[in-house]
Amino acid sequence: MSKLFVIGMGPGDLDLVTPKALSALKASSDMVAYGYYLDLLGEICDGKQHHDLPLGEEIGRARLALNLAASGKTTALISSGDIGIYAMATLVFELLDQQLQGNESHPEWLNVDIEVVPGISAMQAGASRVGAMLGHDFCTISLSDLLTPWETIDKRIHAAGEGDFVVSFYNPVSRKRDWQLNHARDVLLQYRPASTPVMIGRQLTRPEEDITFTTLGELDARQVDMFTMVSVGNSESRHIVNSSKHWIYTPRGYSKKL
């Protein structure tokens, strides 16, 4: 049976790539990935046949990975972060589902042994770099309305506000999308204070990492680009300062006992 590894390579720091991800990559002869991620990984990709398609060609990339694996090549479909979180893994199974329903003509895909390897996601990288932002109930919302109707996204931001979840925004802005993050901020301000701590984490765990501590009231999409993760605390999250060191944590509720 041919094999397709679907691998999350973590946020960027090679020390956050799991041994499982690394050995899956090593076992593969062929690799399907957006080129930028490969630059981060460096020499651990040496010797692999590299297949790429432009950003935006996600469906083509998932098809290519299934086709390569079905042709007998042990294949690694890779992404940064956790490939199961807003990334390519779901597309592989969506294509498989289409084949099972008879909407594709690739019965050979059904013989591919698929293994998904999780990775450290950007929200975790960010939370750990600033302390413990995800210490209590949280949610993630992608602000990209390319595939999801804006009404659905807007409903989720309201729900996040009502539930007082810590919120991590994936895809907060892009070159063509600049207003969604400020809208999300304004929605959350209906539910939690302007002083709520916010982390803006750019290129997390990478050499050019840049982390900004701000508040919900001060958050502005102009501070954010496509390489940035924005996490907003819940109404109890705290920004504390110990000498020059800043931290954000979300308490679990131990204060009664302290």
Next chain:
Amino acid sequence: MSKLFVIGMGPGDLDLVTPKALSALKASSDMVAYGYYLDLLGEICDGKQHHDLPLGEEIGRARLALNLAASGKTTALISSGDIGIYAMATLVFELLDQQLQGNESHPEWLNVDIEVVPGISAMQAGASRVGAMLGHDFCTISLSDLLTPWETIDKRIHAAGEGDFVVSFYNPVSRKRDWQLNHARDVLLQYRPASTPVMIGRQLTRPEEDITFTTLGELDARQVDMFTMVSVGNSESRHIVNSSKHWIYTPRGYSKKL
């Protein structure tokens, strides 16, 4: 400056422990951890001074870690999963905050260099084992009302339903808590179909791993214990079967383009 590593060791499979976690552990002379996790880790803990306190003594464990580090011993406070997600990291910063506010008498804590190392959390382990359950917006809710008022938890379950988030329930049951999960199921059933796919993942990625595929309508707390993660799909999540292989994925919205 003395050093405290706050380390998430992943769900159990040693191949999911990051190199960063491993080297932080290696660099430590002293280790504070609940014994059960150490059994999972095996020999990588050999040679460390092991400090433990019973389950439930989380505050004591965080204090102990800060005290050891402040006394000059490079210390590792460890947990399974991601220590930043419903785990010990937040308590370390809560104690630090108390000290900064003058409510503790441990100024030496302020000289400890704290570094948090994230890990693969149970929801990620579960999602990857069944395919791509976290492919779109999701939230996590702890069902433990030991520290959080039940009203807050209940509000969050309703918000998760309204937002149609994929929901991962942490601490779904315990010996003393057996009704919360069924209540959560009944709340979610007000918002999404009884046919919604559910994963019950016990001892994920460990030798005794056991995964059950069920539906929201069939979910029953009697199927669940303290070593179990329960993830509920959103209204679009799909359970598919390819020969004997079961998968759950949450589509991202590519279907329009397929």
